[in-house]
Amino acid sequence: MKNKIIENVTIIYHTYKNIKNMYEYNTDDTQFLVERVDQFEKQLKRYLDGDLDDAKFKSLRLRNGLYMELHAHMLRVAIPYGVMNSRQLRALADVADKYDRGFGHFTTRQNIQFNWIEVAEIANLLRELSSVGLHAIQTSGKAIRNITADPLSGLTEGEIADARPYCELIRRWFNLHPEFSWLPGKFKIAVNGAKLDETALRIHDLGLRLLRNDKGELGFSVYVGGGLGAVAVIGAETASFVPVEDILSYLESVMRVYNLKGRRDNIKRLRIKFLVKELGAAEFSRLVDEDWKHTKNDPELKLNINHLVQLEKDFALPVKPLEISGFEEPVDFNYSIWRKNNVRAHKLSGYSIVNVSLTKLGSSPGDVTSKQMRILADLAGQYSSSYLRTTKRQSIVFPHVRKDQVFDLWQSLEEFSLASPHQGTLAQIVACPGNDYCDLAKASSIPIATRVQQRFDDMDKVLDIGDLNINISGCENSCAHHHIADIGLLGMKKNNVEFYQVTVAGETLDETVIGKKLGRSISGDEVVDAIENIVNVYLENRDEEERFKEVFKRIGLKPFKERVYG
C-alpha cells in the first residue's frame, strides 16, 4: 500500500506541478535565502572561533530560529502563514531524519520545530531547506515573527477575502526590515479574512481583520497590544478601517512608535501590550496617527497592486467546482464519526476540507515523525493537489479533497494511524511540552492531558460532549494558550507540589474573551476530577446543541465553582 501511494504521488505530483495554490519562491527569493545562510554561517564560525561573544551571537542566532540549550539545540522553521506543499513537507521529513532524531513538532503558531540539531550542521540544514523555499528567518528573537493566518483561508463560504496574498506581502515587508529588526521584544502578527476568527488575532501583538467599508472597499481593522503570558490582554482597536493599499505605512507607524517608545529597561515589560497599557490605547493610537500622517501618501509605502494581483493568481484555488453524480457516502461507523469531526464544507461544490489530528495518547501534541510527514505529503499529493496547511491546534489541513475520495483518504489515514476522529473534541487537548521537556515549565502538561484522555475514553461520550477545548500550559508563558480555551489549566508549583489554576469559558472564534478563574488552584491529583465535574455541569445544563461558552454565559461561574470545590 505504501509503495503504491508513493508511486501514485509521483504521477499526481507531475500532473499538478504547474498549478499553484501558493506563492512559490522565484530565483531572487531563493538567492536571498542562500545569502542569508552564507551570512549566518560566517557569524557561526566567528562564534565558534571565539570572535563573537555569547550575547551578540544569541541575538543573531535567534533571528535565524536557533535556540541553544545545554544539551540540545532547537531550530524553528517558518511555515509562512501555515501554507506548504508536499515537496516542502518531504524536505522537512528529510531534515528530521538527517539532522534530528526522525521527529518534528508542529507549533501553535503553525511553524515546525526540530529539537536535536547539531550546531555544526545548521548551515547545511538551512541550505537544504532554502532549495524548497523554506527558512528560519525571524522565527525567534526580538523581531517581527511569522504571521499566523486562518488555516481555512480561501476555502470557506462567506469569507470577506482570502488573507494569504496580504500575508505574503506583509511577510516580505518585515523580512529583514532595516528599521524594525531590533525591537524591544518579540512581535507576533495574525491576519484573518474569515468571519470566525481561527487566528485569535486579538491576543497577538498586532491583529489584522479584513473587512469592507460602506463603499465596499477592502481594508483592515487593526488591533494592537494583545497577548497572553503572565498578563493576559485583549488587543485594543487602534484603527477601524485602514484601506488595504495603506496597510504597510500604517504598520510602519505602529512599529516606529513601539521601537522608539517601547520598554527596554524591564525584561518583564518588553512586549507592546505594556506600552499600550502604560500610554492608554487612545494615546497610543494618537501617536501612531501622528506618525502615519507623514507617510501614508508616500508612494513607496503603498501596497504594490501589481504584486497583489499576481499573488491573487498564485493563490487561486487549484480546483474547479465539480458535479459529482450518483455518489453516496459509504456506511461505516468509524468513518462517520471521523467525518463528523474532521471534515468541513468547502466553498466549491464537490470538495471537502479534511482535518488530520496528530494528537495521540501520551505524546506531545503536534509531534510528528518523519515517516508520518512523508505519508501526509504523499496523501496530500494524491488527494489534495499537493497542498497542506498547519493550524493553531497543531493539526494538518488537506484543503481540497474531492467528496468522493474522502473515504479513500480516511482509509489511508486509518492504515497509518492518522485517523484520530477527535478533531475539535475534548480529546484533542492542546498542551505545551511541560516540565518533562521544557526548562521553563513549573508543572507537567502532557501527563495531565493523557489522564484526561483516559478519563474520557468512551468515544460516544466524547462525541456527545462535542466541540470543547482543553488547553494546558505548564507555566505563565502560556504556550498552550490556556486563557482562550473552554477549560484552561495553568501549571504552577507550591512547596514542590504541582498545582493547576483552572480558567473557564475563554474563546476567540466569535469574540475574544479571556477565561475566568474558577477559584483556588487545584492539585495535580485532583485536577482531572475537576475537569470531569466542569464537563458534567455543562452537560447537565446545556439545551440542545448549546456550546460550553453559551451555557457559561447563561448560568455563570457559580454552578461550576460549587461542583468543583463542593
Next chain:
Amino acid sequence: MVEDIEMTNVVNSKNESVQLVTVEKWLESIDSLSSIGAGVIVKPTDDVELLKDSLDKIAIIALDFNNFDDGRGYSHANLLSKRWEYQGEIIGVNAHIDQLQFMLRSGVTSYKLLDDYENIDDIDYSNGFSICYQAAANNSGLKEKF
C-alpha cells in the same frame, strides 16, 4: 563631555576631526556650537525630534549603536534622513559589523566600527544581500521587490 562612550570627536568622511556634543548641550547653545562646526552625538535614549528645528546648523550627526540590541538608532536614522531630509553626514559610531546593512539602509551614510571588528571584512556585512523587500531610506545597489 560624552562620558559613557568616551568620545568627544569623530572623524568625518572627509577625514576631518569634528567635535561632538550631546543633544542637551547642543540645545543649550545652538548658535555658538554651530559657529565652531560642532556635531551632535545621539544616544538611543535621546529624543531625536528635539534636533528637528536646528538640523541645518549641525555639521554631522553621530548615532551611537554601541548597544547591540537597542534598535532605536535605526528609527533615528530613518527620521533624520528620510522624513526631515537632513543633508549632512549621519555617521553610525560604535557600530557592529553584523548590523551594517540595517544601519546603512535606515539612512546612516558612514560608519565607524568598534575596535572588536578590526580583522573582519566589512564588505561582506554591509552588502550581504542582492534584494530588498521594503522601501527604506537607502536601497542603493539592491534589487527592489516591494
